């Protein structure tokens with residue numbers, strides 16, 4: 001499994017947006033964005049240390065209490081009580097099959113994780129993120145007004161939002177955000193896509209694909225009915241409607257730089273500037289995102305039945321950590337023909353042609 005790989009360090013707030021608000025925002029936005037960036041960076045270095053330690057001791061890398069958290073149950077939710085990273089996972093507030101509590105964030109984290117678990121199990125026969133029943137651990141109320149949510153390599157962590165970037169309480173309210181982050185776990189245990197440039201944009205795109213599918217499934221929407229927005233309604237209204245639009249990349253929030261075609265691919269360095277986003281992983285993901293949405297709409301019906309099935313097979317069996325867009329595209333065409341047939345193969349090929357990845 002992923003012990004030798006660098007854990008995916010994904011948080012839901014687009015680093016490009018936080019980086020820009022930290023420099024160009026109002027004083028309130030600058031403060032909230034700087035705080036979110038600093039806290040996320042601190043979490044990342046902790047993950048790196050824990051990962052190294054885990055490898056050296058040959059134990060499974062996890063959160064600080066990772067090894068002792070495993071109870072053999074499906075999921076559990078903890079409260080950080082706004083104390084931050086020295087108090088992870090926090091206090092257990094709702095264990096598996098325990099009744100709903102008064103705290104809405106706790107119940108949303110519970111229900112979103114459960115819906116994601118059931119989606120992977122029922123649609124693809126997958127047992128949790130690692131395929132062998134890993135418990136889904138979530139922590140809510142992380143830090144004070146923290147404007148982010150992330151998968152830390154072993155558990156989900158949700159801030160409350162400051163009301164300056166994310167609406168207060170919004171980070172647990174979007175089921176596609178929860179499924180997006182948990183899918184980083186699936187990717188880590190399967191393709192292991194390196195979180196940089198094109199392979200990183202594919203990593204981001206697969207999270208948006210399955211994030212959106214879990215939401216569409218929960219609403220019983222067809223591909224034609226879906227909004228294809230990720231994180232709709234969680235930003236404060238003055239920043240925008242959503243974090244990403246899969247069908248119309250670049251239109252989700254003010255300053256959204258996502259291209260929907262290879263002709264507009266944004267070539268960025270992978271350095272420590274959040275505005276460069278690990279070489280544009282949340283930016284160029286717009287291209288494979290649009291290919292998926294176009295393929296799903298062309299294939300008709302529920303997006304998880306054909307397009308989702310193809311993308312799942314590709315993610316879990318066909319990719320390498322350094323796979324680039326064109327190789328991923330060819331893999332989806334190949335699998336479409338293998339599982340379904342020529343018509344499906346043509347639909348998938350056309351989608352990749354329309355976004356300029358294949359000719």
Ligand SMILES: [Zn+2]
Pocket residue numbers: 010011012180181184204207
């Ligand atoms: Zn992500």
